[in-house]
Amino acid sequence: MAKILLTGMIAGQQLTGERPEYPTHPEQLADSFLHRLLRRAKRFHHPDLVITGGIVADTPETEQCLYKELADSQLPFLVAPKSGEPPREQTVADITVTVDAVGIRVQNAAGWNRIWRWGTDRGKTGENLPPLMQAPFIFLLLETDGAGGVVLRQEQLRLPEGLHLRDLHNHTPYAYCCENMTVPRAVAMGRWVGLEGMTFTEHTLHLFFSRTACLEKVPWRRGLAATDQNLAEAYSRLCREQGDDFARAGLEIDIDWQGKLVVPETVLERSALRLAAVHSLPEQAGTMEEKRLAFLGLTEAHLRQKPDILAHPFRVLRGEPEAWTATLWQPVAELLARYGVAAELNFHHGAPPPEFVSMCLERGVRLSFGGDSHELGMVGDFYAHLALLNRLGASSRLDEVLWRERI
Numbered sequence: 001m002a003k004i005l006l007t008g009m010i011a012g013q014q015l016t017g018e019r020p021e022y023p024t025h026p027e028q029l030a031d032s033f034l035h036r037l038l039r040r041a042k043r044f045h046h047p048d049l050v051i052t053g054g055i056v057a058d059t060p061e062t063e064q065c066l067y068k069e070l071a072d073s074q075l076p077f078l079v080a081p082k083s084g085e086p087p088r089e090q091t092v093a094d095i096t097v098t099v100d101a102v103g104i105r106v107q108n109a110a111g112w113n114r115i116w117r118w119g120t121d122r123g124k125t126g127e128n129l130p131p132l133m134q135a136p137f138i139f140l141l142l143e144t145d146g147a148g149g150v151v152l153r154q155e156q157l158r159l160p161e162g163l164h165l166r167d168l169h170n171h172t173p174y175a176y177c178c179e180n181m182t183v184p185r186a187v188a189m190g191r192w193v194g195l196e197g198m199t200f201t202e203h204t205l206h207l208f209f210s211r212t213a214c215l216e217k218v219p220w221r222r223g224l225a226a227t228d229q230n231l232a233e234a235y236s237r238l239c240r241e242q243g244d245d246f247a248r249a250g251l252e253i254d255i256d257w258q259g260k261l262v263v264p265e266t267v268l269e270r271s272a273l274r275l276a277a278v279h280s281l282p283e284q285a286g287t288m289e290e291k292r293l294a295f296l297g298l299t300e301a302h303l304r305q306k307p308d309i310l311a312h313p314f315r316v317l318r319g320e321p322e323a324w325t326a327t328l329w330q331p332v333a334e335l336l337a338r339y340g341v342a343a344e345l346n347f348h349h350g351a352p353p354p355e356f357v358s359m360c361l362e363r364g365v366r367l368s369f370g371g372d373s374h375e376l377g378m379v380g381d382f383y384a385h386l387a388l389l390n391r392l393g394a395s396s397r398l399d400e401v402l403w404r405e406r407i
């Protein structure tokens, strides 16, 4: 049994020109697309081998960056040789692949064989496998069944058509945990992967408190009164610079240990989306019962303020025993139903418990899709979100189950 992930050529271009922040072609975000593919492969497909139809880049740095993505994934990979170099052959279980600059032959001992070519020249043998950086960004998965049969599946990095999805949780360079997000690049990524729009939701904590203050837990301990900076205007200007309705400026709002929101009322009023998040529990909550009361108390204090969405409802309990966390799923689903607030599906760290999501669905609590993107490859990456709803039998009625922004 073997599983091979196969992509066409990967072409990368450095962002240059008069407006280097504004990519005009997916090739200018090739590393982010590749990162997205490899993250999905690692999390869901577990291939024994990743094969690409060669790496072509405009600068040695870009080429190096693409090879680094492949190496960092720690997945075994094979890159097609450049023109003039000898073919490369590799065997995985009963599958043998022979790759050269023109294409690839895949065959097994039972006589199954297929040929794909990287280029688009007519008259050559085999099907064309388009470059990965060409919408809808397709790749193939070949899986052997151990009895001579091969199952072939095509997937794509772009969202399926017709779902009308917005990504309602994205960060900007103002987040201390941001990796490579800039607003123009994230918006370009969002459009290419098929989002209908996106909302930036910067941490209120990072807009109103320095990095040091956050590390010292000042915002939670002392609340908004201890603010030592104000980046709210600069942040909303950054989001507005996009000049159309595709991107909006919302907030991911924290709550201090006294149960007060860490955001001034005037800033809250202007926010296009209110994402409530509990990121910290009081240090004095030592026993499990104290933690439970603190968690439910802060969650409800948030919901009383009528946010649109409760972000990653249980992330603050990461590391606690699941059997214990599971006792909180039902109370939180009931609180969400009572206050009419949506629950976010967020896979940035871990995954939402399917049982909790079912409880929400049973109670009519709406769900929202958040990429929680800290790096560009995560923008609008809803593969896991859709897979979860599919598993719960809810993916065919998105209009009924999803919380949608009123625009």
Ligand SMILES: [Zn+2]
Binding pocket: 252, 277, 279, 311, 312
């Ligand atoms: Zn968060």
Ligand SMILES: [Zn+2]
Binding pocket: 169, 171, 252, 372
């Ligand atoms: Zn976030």
